[in-house]
Amino acid sequence: MSSVSRIVFAGTPDFAVPFLRVLLSTGVNIPVVLTQPDRPVGRGRKLVQSPVKREALEQGLEVCQPAELTTGALGKFGETAPDLLVVVAYGLLLPSWLIDWPRLGAINVHASLLPRWRGAAPIQHAILAGDTETGACIMKIDSGLDTGPVYSCRSLAIGPEENAGVLHGRLAQLGGELLRDSLPQILENTLPPVPQNNAGATYAPKIGKEDAPLNWRQSATELARRVRAFNPWPVSETVTDDGKRVRVWEAVVLKEECTEVPGTVIVANKQGINVATGKGVLRILSLQLPGGNVMKAQAYLNAHSLEGTVFVY
Helix, strand or coil, X not given: CCCCCEXXXXXXXXXXXXXXXXXXXXXXXXXXXXXXXXXXXXXXXXXXXXXXXXXXXXXXXXXXXXXXXXXXXXHHHHCCCCCEEEEECCCCCCXXXXXXXXXXXXXXXXXXXXXXXXXXXXXXHHHHCCCCXXXXXXXXXXXXXXXXXXXXXXXXXXXXXXXXXXXHHHHHHHHHHHHXXXXXXXXXXXXXXXXXXXXXXXXXXXXXXXXXXXXXXXXXXXXXXHHHHCCCCCCEEEEECCCCEEEEEEEEEECCCCCCCCCEEEXXXXXXXEEECCECEEEEEEEECCCCCCEEHHHHHHHCCCCCCEECC
C-alpha cells in the first residue's frame, strides 16, 4: 500500500475513533475528516464536539462538518478527489455524488455479519435476537441501506451475559483489525467485493428511549436480552405500582417457573430481586433510581423495601 494514498474518513461517535487511528497508523494521507456538526448537550445546551472531531483535531487533521451533504458541501476539501472514502458510523446518508467522488468509491465498516442486521443498531439487535455470533464486515457502499457487496468479514462469539457496551468495544477492535488487514488490497483494487445474499437480510432499526420500558408479560429470556442490549443506552427501565421509576442495568434468567402475575417481586434479598415474568423469573442484579448511582441489588434493598411490589411495566 502506497503511503501517498489519499483517504477521506467519515465518522462521528466513539465507535468510529479506533478506525481513524488505524488509518493514521498505516501512513495514508487523510486530507479531511467528515463528522456531524457539534450538538447542544445538557441543560445548558452547550455545544459538544463529536468524539471523532476531538480525535481528528488532536491529530492535527482538517475537519469538515456539513449539516447536509449537498453538492459543494465539502467546500475546498471537495476540489480534489481522494482515492477512497472510509465511513464508520457517520450518521448521515451518503448521496450518490459523494459515493462516486473517490477514485475507488466508498467503503463502510459495519458491525454485523452482513446481510444480517443491516441498519443503524446491529449490535443491540444481535443481542435482542439471541444471536450467539456476530462480527464486522467491510462493504462497498452503494445507494441502498447496507446493501453493497462485501470485501471481507470477521466473526466473533457473543458471550451469554455480554451487554451492548462490552460487545461494542470488542467489535470496534475487531473491525479496526479487519480494516488494517484489508485496506492494502482494497487500495490496490485486488480484493473483489462479493454481492450479498439479499434473501438472508434482516434489519436493525435505530434504538430510542421509547424502547427502554420493560414489558413484564414477555419471557425472562427476552427481558434479560433487552437489559443487555440497552446497556449502556438507553438503559431498560420499569415503574413500581407506587410510581417509582427504576432503571435496570443488569439481570439474569433463573431456571425456575412461577405462576405470579408478571411484574410481581417474588423475592428480594442480597442475591438479587426476583421478578415474575410472562414465562419464568428474571433476577435483577443492579439498578438505579433517577439521579442516583447504579447499585447492586443488596445496596438498593438496604435503603428501599420491595416487599409486595409489582412492577407495572
